[in-house]
Amino acid sequence: AQSVSQHNHHVIxxxxxxxxxxxxxxxxxxxxxxxxxxxxxxxxxxxxxxFSGDPLVKGIKGFEAEFIKSKFSFNLRKPSVQWSDTAExxxxxxxxxxxxxxxxxxxxxxxxx
Amino acid sequence: ExxxxxxxxxxxxxxxxxxAFWCNPISGHATLYWxxxxxxxxxxxxxxxxxxxxxxxxxxxxxRFSAERLKGVDSxxxxxPAKLEDSAVYLCASSFHGWELFFGEGSRLTVL
Numbered sequence: 001a002q003s004v005s006q007h008n009h010h011v012i013x014x015x016x017x018x019x020x021x022x023x024x025x026x027x028x029x030x031x032x033x034x035x036x037x038x039x040x041x042x043x044x045x046x047x048x049x050x051f052s053g054d055p056l057v058k059g060i061k062g063f064e065a066e067f068i069k070s071k072f073s074f075n076l077r078k079p080s081v082q083w084s085d086t087a088e089x090x091x092x093x094x095x096x097x098x099x100x101x102x103x104x105x106x107x108x109x110x111x112x113x
Numbered sequence: 114e115x116x117x118x119x120x121x122x123x124x125x126x127x128x129x130x131x132x133a134f135w136c137n138p139i140s141g142h143a144t145l146y147w148x149x150x151x152x153x154x155x156x157x158x159x160x161x162x163x164x165x166x167x168x169x170x171x172x173x174x175x176x177r178f179s180a181e182r183l184k185g186v187d188s189x190x191x192x193x194p195a196k197l198e199d200s201a202v203y204l205c206a207s208s209f210h211g212w213e214l215f216f217g218e219g220s221r222l223t224v225l
Binding site: 034042043092104105 | 116117153154155156157158161169204206212213214215216217218219
């Protein structure tokens, strides 16, 4: 069965630190990849997505993610985090003919000012 | 553009009672989703509609959960009777094409 793994469940950083959140999926074919973010008290919103083309994808608020097909990974990065990046981050994958989005368990990021 | 509207935002009920949640998607979005999000977990798809037809309800506990999307616009999700383990946030999302989902604020259910 297809699955999505987010390696870090809780991350605590200081402002200006660099961020990398891991996401791995299990499927050998074509995939669509997403990162969603949920700020405290707000709804889930799309951070960035990959369908095809350049494997380095840029999203909102300075986030980027790199699709590495050989590693089945789609890690999220930001060079310098801010307190306002405190949120829950979810990786999601849609694979092949399966019309269902498979979600990771999420990573809770806390950025200390 | 108006977002996905959900109500109520919060609901507290006793077990075995019933509850209904309402969702109005973004205008023009043909696909509507209901997700259940339990604290500490990722969203779990309960049901997906394409217009007013069901695309996927494989994870909907049909003995107690029901959902409808009359006229292909707004939708209601009902739980009857509720169990303690139904305590969760119920998320509604809609999409126009592809897989960019737009989520509502969610309806937080507490079952006592």
